Amino acid sequence: MLAGQTASGKSSIALELAEAHGLEIVTADAMQVYRGMDIGTAKPSAVEQRRVKHHLIDLVTPAESFSVAAYVEHAHSTIAAILERGSVPLVAGGTGFYLRALRQGLPTVPAADPEVQAPLWDEVERGRLSHLMAELAAVAPTDALRAGANPRRVVRSLEVLKRTGKPPSAFPYTAPRYSFSMLVLAPPPATLAERIAARTQTMFEAGLVAEVARLLEEYPVQATAFQAIGYKEVVDHVRGSCTLAEAIDRVTTATLRYAKRQRTWFKAEQGTTIVAAAGTKALPEVEEWLSALLGGR
Numbered sequence: 001m002l003a004g005q006t007a008s009g010k011s012s013i014a015l016e017l018a019e020a021h022g023l024e025i026v027t028a029d030a031m032q033v034y035r036g037m038d039i040g041t042a043k044p045s046a047v048e049q050r051r052v053k054h055h056l057i058d059l060v061t062p063a064e065s066f067s068v069a070a071y072v073e074h075a076h077s078t079i080a081a082i083l084e085r086g087s088v089p090l091v092a093g094g095t096g097f098y099l100r101a102l103r104q105g106l107p108t109v110p111a112a113d114p115e116v117q118a119p120l121w122d123e124v125e126r127g128r129l130s131h132l133m134a135e136l137a138a139v140a141p142t143d144a145l146r147a148g149a150n151p152r153r154v155v156r157s158l159e160v161l162k163r164t165g166k167p168p169s170a171f172p173y174t175a176p177r178y179s180f181s182m183l184v185l186a187p188p189p190a191t192l193a194e195r196i197a198a199r200t201q202t203m204f205e206a207g208l209v210a211e212v213a214r215l216l217e218e219y220p221v222q223a224t225a226f227q228a229i230g231y232k233e234v235v236d237h238v239r240g241s242c243t244l245a246e247a248i249d250r251v252t253t254a255t256l257r258y259a260k261r262q263r264t265w266f267k268a269e270q271g272t273t274i275v276a277a278a279g280t281k282a283l284p285e286v287e288e289w290l291s292a293l294l295g296g297r
Contacts, residue, residue, distance in 0.1 A: 001028075001090075001091045001092070001099060001102075001103070001180045001181065001182040001183065002014050002017075002090060002091070002092040002183055002185075002286065003028070003092075003093065003094060003096070003099055003182060003183070003184045003185070003266060003272075004094060004184050004185030004186065004262075004266070004278075005094060005185065005186065005187070005192055005259040005262040005263055005266070006094050006196070006255060006258060006259050006262065007192060007195040007196045007199045007255070007259070007278075008094075008185040008186075008187055008192060008195070008278045008279075008282075009185065009195075009278045009279035009280070009282060010092055010093065010094060010185060011042065011044060011092065012279065013185075013279070013282060013283055013286055014090055014092035015044070015048055015051065015052055016283065017090065017286065017287065017290055018052040018090055019051055019052050021088070021290065021294060022087065022088075023052075023087065023088050023089065023090040024052070024053045024054075024055065024082050024087050024088070024089055024090070025052055025053065025054045025055065025089075025090050025091075025092055026055045026056055026075060026078055026079060026082070026089045026090065026091045026092070027044075027054055027055060027056045027057050027091075027092060027093050028056075028071075028075075028091055028092065028093025028094070028095050028098045028099050028102070029041065029093040029094065029095055029098075030066075030071075030095040030097075030098060030228075031225070031228045032056075032057050032058075032093075033056060033057065033058070033059040033060055033066050033071070034058070034059075034060060034061065034062050034066075034225045035058040035059075035060065035061050035062075036061070036062065036211075036214070036215055036218070036219075037062060037211075037215065037225060037228070037231065038211065039203050039206050039207060039208045039211045040203060040208050040211065040212070040228065040229075040230035040231050040234070041228065041230070042199065042203070043057060044057070055078045055082075055089075056071070056074055056075060056078060059074065061219065062215055062219045062222045062225035062226065063219045063221060063222055063225075065224060068097055068098060068101050068106065069101075069106055071098050071101070072098075072101050072102060072106055075091070075098075075102055076177050076178075079091075079178060088294070090290075091180065094262060096146075096262060096265040096266060096269075097146065099182070099269075100269070102176065102178070102180060103176060103179075103180050103182065104173050104176055105173035105174040105175050105176045106173060106174045107168055107169070107171045107172070107173055108171045108172055108173065108174065109160050109168045109171045110160065110163065110164065112156060112159065113159060113163060116159045116162055116163055117155050117156070117159045120132065120154075120155040120158055120159060121151075121155060124151045124154075124155065129149065129151055129154065132154050132155070132158060133147070133149065133154055135158065136154055136157050136158055136161070136167075139161065139167070140157065140161060140167035140169065142167070142169045143157045143161075143167040143168055143169050144157070145261070145264065145265070146169070146265070148258070148261045149257070150227065151224075151227055152224045152227065156168070181273075181289075181293055182269065182271070182272045182273070183272065183273040183274075183275060183286060183289050183290075184266045184269070184272050184273070184274050184275070185275055185277070185278060185282055185286075186263065186266065186267075186274050186275065186276050187276060187277055187278035187282070188276065189260075189263075191277075191278055192259055192278065193256060195278060195279070196252060196255045196256055196259060197252055200230075200248060200251050200252045200255060201248070203230065203251075204244075204247075204248055204251075208230065208234055209234055209237065209238065209244070209247075212231055212234040212235060212238055213238050215231075216235065216238060229251065229254045229255055229258055230251050230254075230255070233247050233250040233251045233254060234247050234251070236250075273289055275289075
């Protein structure tokens with residue numbers, strides 16, 4: 001597994017390593033599963049996907065929901081097929097919950113109950129997400145950290161808590177199907193901040209606003225896809241709630257906050273190799289780690 005914070009260079013490094021060693025990339029990104037959400041998710045381009053086989057991209061439309069359980073099911077079948085072909089899968093991405101589910105198994109929480117969630121979503125719509133986050137943090141700090149400011153995760157955690165008296169983290173896990181070695185890119189915050197600002201600007205120059213406008217027209221009703229950073233802020237701009245400059249600033253700020261939460265999350269992961277660099281500067285150490293795993297393959 002090659003993991004790390006957003007904009008740390010995971011995708012480019014994974015591409016180089018996979019091409020050099022004949023690997024297939026199994027993407028672990030909660031937003032790249034959505035078709036049409038390309039620019040704002042930094043999805044590998046068509047050219048890059050022709051260079052190296054990428055899996056678990058473009059699985060559903062933005063109008064559909066997608067769960068960690070669905071991701072694990074897809075990942076397991078994909079990894080099995082790769083191994084059967086005699087190839088090696090490289091799981092790469094920054095969605096910590098997906099990566100943890102592959103390494104540790106899935107939590108055995110009960111299925112979602114829309115009726116219990118309904119009043120919680122009403123609170124979100126009234127602009128009271130911060131109050132829900134505080135409520136969750138007061139009784140289940142681990143779950144609050146995992147949920148961050150993601151409305152879906154906050155609502156889901158509180159729903160489980162209200163129904164069972166236990167937070168999602170209190171439920172046991174299923175047995176993982178495969179074992180993984182994991183390397184995490186953890187560049188200095190100042191370095192990452194520069195990369196985030198540059199990537200945000202690049203996304204807008206590449207047509208992020210047009211992408212969001214097209215998706216809104218095509219999918220006027222979405223599940224949770226447009227809660228993704230880079231989309232919810234641009235939705236506001238497309239609908240006239242903020243200027244372009246404000247949207248760019250909001251995306252940059254939200255991405256920085258997300259990167260901070262990722263850093264905290266990955267620091268808590270056990271048995272990982274940490275590389276305190278980003279992009280090409282991290283490549284030699286990552287190459288050494290991978291070569292040792294492959295054993296000169």
